[in-house]
Amino acid sequence: xxxxxxxxxxxxxxxxxxxxxxxxxxxxxxxxxxxxxxxxxxxxxxxxxxxxxxxxxxxxxxxxxxxxxxxxxxxxxxxxxxxxxxxxxxxxxxxxxxxxxxxxxxxxxxxxxxxxxxxxxxxxxxxxxxxxxxxxxxxxxxxxxxxxxxxxxxxxxxxxxxxx
Amino acid sequence: xxxxxxxxxxxxxxxxxxxxxxxxxxxxxxxxxxxxxxxxxxxxxxxxxxxxxxxxxxxxxxxxxxxxxxxxxxxxxxxxxxxxxxxxxxxxxxxxxxxxxxxxxxxxxxxxxxxxxxxxxxxxxxxxxxxxxxxxxxxxxxxxxxxxxxxxxxxxxxxxxxxx
Numbered sequence: 500x501x502x503x504x505x506x507x508x509x510x511x512x513x514x515x516x517x518x519x520x521x522x523x524x525x526x527x528x529x530x531x532x533x534x535x536x537x538x539x540x541x542x543x544x545x546x547x548x549x550x551x552x553x554x555x556x557x558x559x560x561x562x563x564x565x566x567x568x569x570x571x572x573x574x575x576x577x578x579x580x581x582x583x584x585x586x587x588x589x590x591x592x593x594x595x596x597x598x599x600x601x602x603x604x605x606x607x608x609x610x611x612x613x614x615x616x617x618x619x620x621x622x623x624x625x626x627x628x629x630x631x632x633x634x635x636x637x638x639x640x641x642x643x644x645x646x647x648x649x650x651x652x653x654x655x656x657x658x659x660x661x662x663x
Numbered sequence: 664x665x666x667x668x669x670x671x672x673x674x675x676x677x678x679x680x681x682x683x684x685x686x687x688x689x690x691x692x693x694x695x696x697x698x699x700x701x702x703x704x705x706x707x708x709x710x711x712x713x714x715x716x717x718x719x720x721x722x723x724x725x726x727x728x729x730x731x732x733x734x735x736x737x738x739x740x741x742x743x744x745x746x747x748x749x750x751x752x753x754x755x756x757x758x759x760x761x762x763x764x765x766x767x768x769x770x771x772x773x774x775x776x777x778x779x780x781x782x783x784x785x786x787x788x789x790x791x792x793x794x795x796x797x798x799x800x801x802x803x804x805x806x807x808x809x810x811x812x813x814x815x816x817x818x819x820x821x822x823x824x825x826x827x
Contacts, residue, residue: 503766503767504708504709505709506767506768506772506773507690508759508761508762508763509686509690509755509758510687510709511762511766511767512758512761513683513687513758516681517680517681517683517684518682519677520681522673522677522681526671526673544669544674583765586761586764586765587761589761590754590757590758590761593753594676594754595673595676596672596753597672597750597751598671598674598675598676601747602672602675603670605669608671612672
């Protein structure tokens with residue numbers, strides 16, 4: 500707390516996440532499972548620059564929101580979300596819902612945001628469980644027939660097909 | 664959307680709100696009803712600089728998150744939240760809840776964030792109604808014995824008294 504501008508819970512969150520790119524990098528890892536530098540760079544919808552991506556990955560590692568494995572020479576580094584980052588799902592959902600209502604957005608991405616909003620905290624919890632399995636190796640506490648990540652992808656794909 | 668980095672609902676929100684100060688200025692207007700430049704400057708827990716405050720107020724006006732009255736010579740300008748800004752209450756609540764759980768925070772402010780989390784969407788709606796009354800002149804749809812803003816202030820004051 501001594502290093503923060505203040506001990507306000509909103510402020511401490513903004514200090515970690517309040518820049519133009521950190522949440523975008525976390526979003527890509529969280530919702531599209533991009534785990535490697537090159538994939539995050541090449542598939543970026545916002546065309547993130549490589550130096551900015553490198554800086555943000557470094558900052559997110561330092562802030563305890565990401566970890567990276569050490570695969571040895573010739574192998575690609577894989578980034579994983581930490582529990583701290585996984586618990587940003589409700590923040591992402593509310594930010595997306597605000598964007599849907601108050602700014603122009605792209606229909607397929609809007610469909611995913613609306614689904615995530617309509618699913619509410621129950622869907623957010625289920626999605627966090629999936630992320631814990633994927634990123635932290637924690638088995639799903641309850642079996643499921645269809646994953647939230649699959650539902651989100653399907654919602655986006657259906658709208659994309661309809662407008663293509 | 665053409666001017667955005669992408670049409671992703673999270674991205675468009677981050678483009679408006681993703682800097683180190685915009686959410687902090689909105690937080691002060693929203694939760695402590697500071698409506699004038701001088702009050703926002705002098706009472707800032709994060710010691711915002713006057714040039715940064717002026718810039719952020721200008722940007723938030725341009726983005727449609729604030730309006731300002733035109734009181735004429737010698738009178739103080741009053742800033743008001745727009746409906747767009749008022750609907751950031753759930754984002755503020757989730758950001759604060761993340762901060763409470765994952766970063767050191769100051770106990771009185773933490774108490775307010777915990778109350779806002781525990782109150783959930785029902786409390787957030789009630790708080791938004793109060794903000795609409797205060798900032799937009801829209802009468803409260805339902806009468807209430809105690810306001811959410813009063814509950815939050817009381818929660819913070821009780822903890823402050825206990826540790827002082």
